[in-house]
């Protein structure tokens with residue numbers, strides 16, 4: 589895996605936006621479209637800010653971009669300000685020339701008996717669009733990617749996980765209490781792309797900033813490959829993975845990482 593360490597979160601986010609711009613240009617040039625897997629949460633907010641700026645400067649068009657988000661709370665209405673659909677609208681979709689019908693998020697309003705079919709459909713849509721050119725990821729303090737939470741599964745089982753409904757881990761709920769006002773108020777379930785879905789991307793870019801991510805970053809990069817720390821599963825597709833870190837998130841690593 590490639591590890592790039594930047595002075596601060598702004599520089600790391602800028603580099604992530606530049607990478608996304610390059611992937612979009614290359615994929616659109618080669619195949620007439622680019623398929624991006626996107627993340628939400630605090631970490632990528634600055635990335636979306638930089639992408640909007642590149643768009644405003646006329647340096648990046650999303651006209652031929654198709655997007656698939658990693659996850660969504662369940663159940664939730666799209667207009668709920670805490671939904672990831674509304675997050676994406678606020679930070680990116682409303683500010684660039686993405687075509688609305690090309691932006692995909694898992695649907696927090698699907699009736700429960702249809703959830704499995706909806707998740708399978710999401711996988712089919714990604715495949716029919718030719719797969720993900722790039723998946724942007726954050727990392728949870730517990731090492732989750734998407735909402736693939738730590739588990740006791742075997743590595744083989746974890747690597748085969750597809751899009752599905754999940755119970756959020758206590759650490760994830762504690763962190764989400766920021767947005768929901770209290771831990772008890774956090775919607776306890778979510779729909780998430782699976783590990784196999786994520787690892788199917790042609791390139792994977794994990795962005796982590798802040799000292800609170802340092803332990804998960806160290807374990808994901810240098811610890812054993814285990815479903816107990818889902819980000820460690822990225823090691824199984826190492827040549828396709830780049831970690832972009834700020835100094836704080838990299839602070840537990842031995843300083844053998846590449847510095848740009």
Ligand code: F6R
Nearest residue numbers: 627628629630631726727728734
């Ligand atoms: C969000 C997602 C999560 C977050 C992770 C980090 O779509 O899939 O895995 O990337 O929880 O969240 P922040 O960036 O808020 O620390």
